[in-house]
Amino acid sequence: MSATTPLRTTLIGVVLSATALIPLQSTAFAAQNDTAGTAVTPATSVAGIEDATARSLAGSLADPAWQRQVRAAVLAADSVDLPALTSGSTTSTGKRLASAVAVADRGVAAAKGLGGDIGSLLRLGLADPSMEARLAGGAAPWVAAAPSDDASTFTAYDSRGTAHELPVAVVPDRPVYLVDVDGAKAVTEGLKVVNEALEAKGLDVPVPAAELNSAAYGAVAPAAATGIDTTLINSVRISDVKEPGIKGDAEIFTLVTGFGQDGKPRVDTVEMPYLNKAATTYYPNQVLVNWSNYKYNMADAVMMEDDGDTNYQALAKSIVTILLTITDQGVYIPLADALLDAIPTSWWTDDPDYVDSWYTLAKTTKGTRNGAAANGWMNVSPYYVSAL
Known part of the structure; x- marks a missing residue:
């Protein structure tokens, strides 16, 4: 970077x-x-x-x-x-x-x-x-x-x-x-590695288009309904991006976790290339959660920063290993802590740094939500994406 x-x-x-x-x-x-x-x-x-x-x-x-x-x-x-x-x-x-x-x-x-x-x-x-x-x-x-x-x-x-x-x-x-x-390229390519590993284990399988309406609206979807519910990031600010000033800009990404429609834990990766400076408010209007992918009306978001020695294959393996041990008990279970526990302790030195996390986001969540680590906030709102 x-x-x-x-x-x-x-x-x-x-x-x-x-x-x-x-x-x-x-x-x-x-x-x-x-x-x-x-x-x-x-x-x-x-x-x-x-x-x-x-x-x-x-x-x-x-x-x-x-x-x-x-x-x-x-x-x-x-x-x-x-x-x-x-x-x-x-x-x-x-x-x-x-x-x-x-x-x-x-x-x-x-x-x-x-x-x-x-x-x-x-x-x-x-x-x-x-x-x-x-x-x-x-x-x-x-x-x-x-x-x-x-x-x-x-x-x-x-x-x-x-x-x-x-x-x-x-x-x-x-x-x-x-x-x-080149941190921006590393994050883009690294998250592809993570996504491929998740897909191989069925942990990020998208909902078929034919099921989007029932996923978004319940068992019976309105006849005219074609689209998906999402949560939009209107603005976001981080106090510390975990990057020394002389090293330059940070490379932030977020892992959204919850239970998929198939009942398996899932992770969706979200690149945030704009979020590179501390104490700066950004207005990305970026989709954070695609609710059609989730079984329950709850999801967690874990924000991280890529440092030089991040090994994305090892990161993917750690995440997959821990998520495959979690089963759907018929109720929402926060997965953010499990995801963070999956990362080896040694990685917290100049590797994917934990920035902050947001628990129990719902379809109806709106307004400013402070992160659990008090290192940042996001202003979010429900946003319906209609089909063309």
Whole structure:
């Protein structure tokens, strides 16, 4: 994710893919060491891959021609596609770096539980827009991996390979490039992985069109009724988006849970790409709940934020595993807590952060509802979507 722009299937397969990348990363980064003069330790976590890439890129900037090309690209856009920048370089240093960056990019996709056909994920941009003037003026940049949410400091590297520890809360007095992941693409592709896993277990099966009216209106639907009842988000505000300012915009998504028409627990994923700043009110007019998918007139919503090391295949597996143990007892049972309990404790550090949750939303719910964690509120209203 950029500092200025909203960015940001099986578990065995992920582990095998990540393991297979270790020798490739070692070879690619070792080749780059000849240019950068820097020892880079290969890693298979997103944070580790970003750090290794940042260190290697910093060393490569000792080449003045390549440094100028990177500077021009960063000044021309809020966020730069790093694999495209290196593969399209006109300098020998940039071209040599391209193979290592390509391997790192594939490693990020594997570590996040995403397919290898989603395109590039690694991005490069300034840690803060205020650095543009100094960068344009010729100040030598440092390079760092985007810091984790719970970090108070982060490490930036200069072209000699020297590491500098910097505070997260203070904008550095020199230009710093951040190596980060395209969070917006990661969330979109990651939720596809979650949806596929849910669908495979029958946990997000949509109601057939022929049954929409009876689902929305009861056993006997009005003859002229064709459409669905939904709950609309009129406005929403979050106090803390669980993202340090220097890391840039947050990538928020919501998991809506309840019992489907077939009596099985279900989860519907809702992307919220607009909701990227804390203490800002947004007016999305976005559908949160499609009531035709639910058996009971109640649903819960769990809002989360994607951080760098989120593995969507593992997230999907955890959610599916816990939901398959819950049965319909003939009454509504809140599923939000079960969903949160499904997420391993270790994930709460720079992984899908819990933002807030809303319990017992109904078709008739309207007005402002505060989140259970007191970290945000949503103003919602019933909205009937008629058929064309």
